[in-house]
Amino acid sequence: MEQEGRKIGRSVFLFGVAIVLIVASCAGGDRGARSATPEACTEFRVGYDMTVTDFGVDAEARPAFAAFAQAVGDYVAVSTKTLEDVTAACRGIALDLGAREDDRGLRGRTGEEASYAWCNLAVRKLQRELTSTLQPAGRLTYAFSPATCAVDEPYVARCEAACSTDAGCEEEREEKRVLVRCKPAQTSGICRATCTGACLGSPVAPSLCEGACDGRCEGTCAGDCVGMCGATPQYAGGKCKGTCNGVCRGACSGRCAGRCQLAKTSSGKCDGPCEGGCSVPLEAPRCDADLEPPSCAIRPGCEASCKASGQARASCSAPAVAIGAKDDFEGALPILAEMRSLETNLSVLFSVARARGPLLEAEARAAYEAGEGIAGSAPAQSPKAKACARAVLAAGEQSLQNVHVAVQASKSVLSALPLED
Secondary structure, three states, rough: HHHHHHHHHHHHHHHHHHHHHHHHOOOOHHHHHHHHOOOOOOOOOOOOOOOOOOOOOOOOOHHHHHHHHHHHHHHHHHHHHHHHHHHHHHHHHHHHHHOOOOOHHHHHOOOOHHHHHHHHHHHHHHHHHHHHHHHOOOOEEEEEOOOEEEEOHHHHHHHHHHEEOOOHHHOOOOOOOOOHHOOOHHHEOOOOOOOOEEEEOOOOEEEEEEEEEEEOEEEEEEEEEEEEOOEEEEEOOEOOOOOOEEEEEEEEEEEOOEEEEOOOOOOOOOOEEEEEOHHHHHHHEEEEEOOOOOOOOOOHHHHHHHHHHHHHHOOOOOOOEEEEEOOOOHHHHHHHHHHHHOOHHHHHHHHHHOOOHHHHHHHHHHHHHHHHHHHHHOOOOHHOOOOHHHHHHHHHHHHHHHHHHHHHHHHHHHHHOOOOO
């Protein structure tokens, strides 16, 4: 892992420097504009709405180029935040297990190198200080509840409308509603009657649950409780008929800090977002996946860019991880007490390694590949277009690199834990 990180870091170092200089010149405001040469792209600015920006390309190509530039800008922001979150999570784990801020492996590390350095340090601490302690307790089991993310449907609609090749396609503007372009199984909202799908909770707002909970169950567990069942230690294979403080491998009755797949025999009560079906129309519906393709024709490349921005701008609940011991729980109590302080950090790494991270990487790559052709034709149009194409492509490469590093660093830490599903 460390060797791979150094190799990637060396390969993109000079490229990364170039990106920093380009983006700095693009985001420098008035001062940057005054010092810029005619060939600089002051129009590409991360964190701004660039959908109607003139990048020096002709009117026909402008909507697709602007959509691509906006997608890249959105991904620079979300990928930078993702990398920072992973670095902070690895730092938290390492420090919890006795690491020091002045560790020599951290000196002079920033950006990607800091993420690898902190995650490598977390791996070493986990291997040296946890593995031997956990041997008597057997392996750990976990329940991971990924974040539920609702795409920014209004932005996707505006982006596609700007890219439409049919000015008279008013029907498409009317059908931007979530319920038209989102599959029922992936549509969630407030259900005022009977929820027939899943009730979505989170660590800060556990939802009512009468079914299978993929996060921490706060209530009674009819099945295997990997943790404490009432006041009695519960071992693997045992059945719990009381309150489960841990991972419930069965039917949870109470509250779920994650996704609760409601049983067919349940009452259907849900005080969180209901996903997958309600006996009455949902209120405030949202889509927890990409929208279906628009029916109106839009310019090539625009769909991937608009979709990518919708994901990058998505509003997400917090992911959650619950950890228990699979075998001798009583012998694992001391170490589990320490692991509880790590669950928040581990939830970030699980999400980046196994859920949100791979999705962001896939969406960003699809948008980048579609946008390469759009940006590739821009340099022939004007010096400004050439500079902007160079800036957008460079920033897109960096955003892909950020997400990739975050995913790989997260995986390295999870691989060091003696976990079983």
